Amino acid sequence: MSGKRKTSWTIRTIIIIFVLIIFPTIFVSCSMSDDSYSYSYLSAKRKRMSHKVRKMFYHAYDNYMTYAFPHDELKPMTKSFTDSLSELGNLKLENLPQEYNGSALTLVESLSSLVILGNNTEFERAVIWLSENLTFDVDARINLFECNIRLLGGLVSAHILATDSRNRFTQGTYNNQLLDLAQDLGKRFLPAFNTPTGLPYAWINLKYGVMENETTETSTSGCGSLILEMGALSRLTGDPRFEYAALHALHKLWGMRSSLNLLGTTLDVETGEWIEYSSGIGAGVDSFYEYLIKAHILFGKEEYWRMFQSAYLAVQKYFRYGSWYHEADMRTGRATYWQLTSLQAFWPGVQVLVGDITAANLTHREFFRVWKKFGVLPERYLLDHQIVHPTEKYYPLRPELAESTYYLYQATKDPWYMEVGEAIVNSLNLHTKVEGGFASVRDVTTMQLEDHQHSFFLAETCKYLYLLFDDSPLMGRNYIFTTEGHPLPVISDWHEKLPDSYIPRNWTSIKIETQKKHASAMSMQVCPANLASPGHAGHKIESVCHVPDTWSDHRCLTDDDCGIDSTNCRRRSCSMAGYCGLWLFI
Numbered sequence: 001m002s003g004k005r006k007t008s009w010t011i012r013t014i015i016i017i018f019v020l021i022i023f024p025t026i027f028v029s030c031s032m033s034d035d036s037y038s039y040s041y042l043s044a045k046r047k048r049m050s051h052k053v054r055k056m057f058y059h060a061y062d063n064y065m066t067y068a069f070p071h072d073e074l075k076p077m078t079k080s081f082t083d084s085l086s087e088l089g090n091l092k093l094e095n096l097p098q099e100y101n102g103s104a105l106t107l108v109e110s111l112s113s114l115v116i117l118g119n120n121t122e123f124e125r126a127v128i129w130l131s132e133n134l135t136f137d138v139d140a141r142i143n144l145f146e147c148n149i150r151l152l153g154g155l156v157s158a159h160i161l162a163t164d165s166r167n168r169f170t171q172g173t174y175n176n177q178l179l180d181l182a183q184d185l186g187k188r189f190l191p192a193f194n195t196p197t198g199l200p201y202a203w204i205n206l207k208y209g210v211m212e213n214e215t216t217e218t219s220t221s222g223c224g225s226l227i228l229e230m231g232a233l234s235r236l237t238g239d240p241r242f243e244y245a246a247l248h249a250l251h252k253l254w255g256m257r258s259s260l261n262l263l264g265t266t267l268d269v270e271t272g273e274w275i276e277y278s279s280g281i282g283a284g285v286d287s288f289y290e291y292l293i294k295a296h297i298l299f300g301k302e303e304y305w306r307m308f309q310s311a312y313l314a315v316q317k318y319f320r321y322g323s324w325y326h327e328a329d330m331r332t333g334r335a336t337y338w339q340l341t342s343l344q345a346f347w348p349g350v351q352v353l354v355g356d357i358t359a360a361n362l363t364h365r366e367f368f369r370v371w372k373k374f375g376v377l378p379e380r381y382l383l384d385h386q387i388v389h390p391t392e393k394y395y396p397l398r399p400e401l402a403e404s405t406y407y408l409y410q411a412t413k414d415p416w417y418m419e420v421g422e423a424i425v426n427s428l429n430l431h432t433k434v435e436g437g438f439a440s441v442r443d444v445t446t447m448q449l450e451d452h453q454h455s456f457f458l459a460e461t462c463k464y465l466y467l468l469f470d471d472s473p474l475m476g477r478n479y480i481f482t483t484e485g486h487p488l489p490v491i492s493d494w495h496e497k498l499p500d501s502y503i504p505r506n507w508t509s510i511k512i513e514t515q516k517k518h519a520s521a522m523s524m525q526v527c528p529a530n531l532a533s534p535g536h537a538g539h540k541i542e543s544v545c546h547v548p549d550t551w552s553d554h555r556c557l558t559d560d561d562c563g564i565d566s567t568n569c570r571r572r573s574c575s576m577a578g579y580c581g582l583w584l585f586i
Ligand code: DMJ
Pocket: 149, 287, 343, 398, 399, 400, 456, 460, 483, 484, 485
């Protein structure tokens, strides 16, 4: 080949490479990287997505009001209803009531979401209807935990929102009716605590109290996560019995922990003995951990913090395996079940509350990976075989992944979490939206649907997704969310004075140089925000949003193998050559 021909071949090859590969990637990646993180792009996205979630909420709500109200929950596929309050937690559907026509459960669960969406007119209409019609004097055996988080929590939170002048409730139309209803319900709970241990029965008949021969078996979350709602009820009514009962049960439960600071999953309320020694952070235990840290935030008591800290450290020590959490025997700490459950996805949200954001981010990322694999989260996924559990293939519109995404976005403001939220919203619309509402998924491998729209879809799933894209409704207010997503305000009046020992005397002169870069807020016992205070300017702390690339040599096959950049919290992507980075030219 002559020199001239060689040169022209080389030039031609360069032009072809440029036109076919480099130019399009420069064009695509520049427009992606500039656009995808520009302020105007993000605010347009936030607006578009919050509008989309608002539409989802009203599709679910309007259909409930049309086809199911005042019954408990909507059956969206047949446009009918189910009076499911007495079925919640009742897996074998035992002792169902003969004459029970619902408690407008989904409406109560929607109250705080209506306020967050700014729909005060509908909120007010609902409050008036409930004030005039709702009664708990019904012959129905209900699950104490479920009734507490959904009905009591929904009412207490809505009462607080109704009395908040910022919500412009029409003057004179609200006279604490929701609080009266909550107090009536709370009193009906009290007989459940009348056991030799003070641990409450899991089941109670709202009209007649504890039934004869009632089962004495309950779960850790069932008797250990009542304190937020019952504590708030006591603070609001001045009747200490609710808070006392819940706290007494919590003390008893905490006293049953093993020497490893682990608890089991089920126990006997009469004998105070464990029934199931294996436990994790998912079903039957989850909200126990959540309520320790949230009770500390809401009531300012140091003892909640101490309990939480011990429990949290034990979880990290005995359940955690990389980004995952397995189950373990409370007596030995030995791993028992290697399973991911959909409920566990709340955990990164709790970790955000204590400032362990790096760990939260890693775990959240793994849950999202499973979500993407199926389009939604399977109820149970076998980690050792990487397959869905043969009998727990369902996804009942659960909120936990959206919840953690919301917390992580609030903590990092990393736009990547909005992408996660967008993917969740799109999946829900694609797979679960039907003409009559949103249906649960019976089998995530086939996307076969089930005729049930759970009330927590309105209380939690839609709420967290909405707040992810528009947090203005809660701006300037300090709230915690109950495990059912009902906001409770953090107010100094409810805070007991913290002992001096709680706040380090040398608060402002903590030497961060001596602390490990990645040390967690738990191990330092200080809030990360304080470490980043102006007094400490100049100290470079590696960003808490950092997620390492999957492989230490930074090789990758897809974007999923790449992490979050530690310096700017941007998601790294996989180059054509197979390396993770923040590429201008992919
Ligand atoms: C909700 O009722 C609450 O979040 C509870 O703590 C766990 N399960 C559901 C939603 O999945």
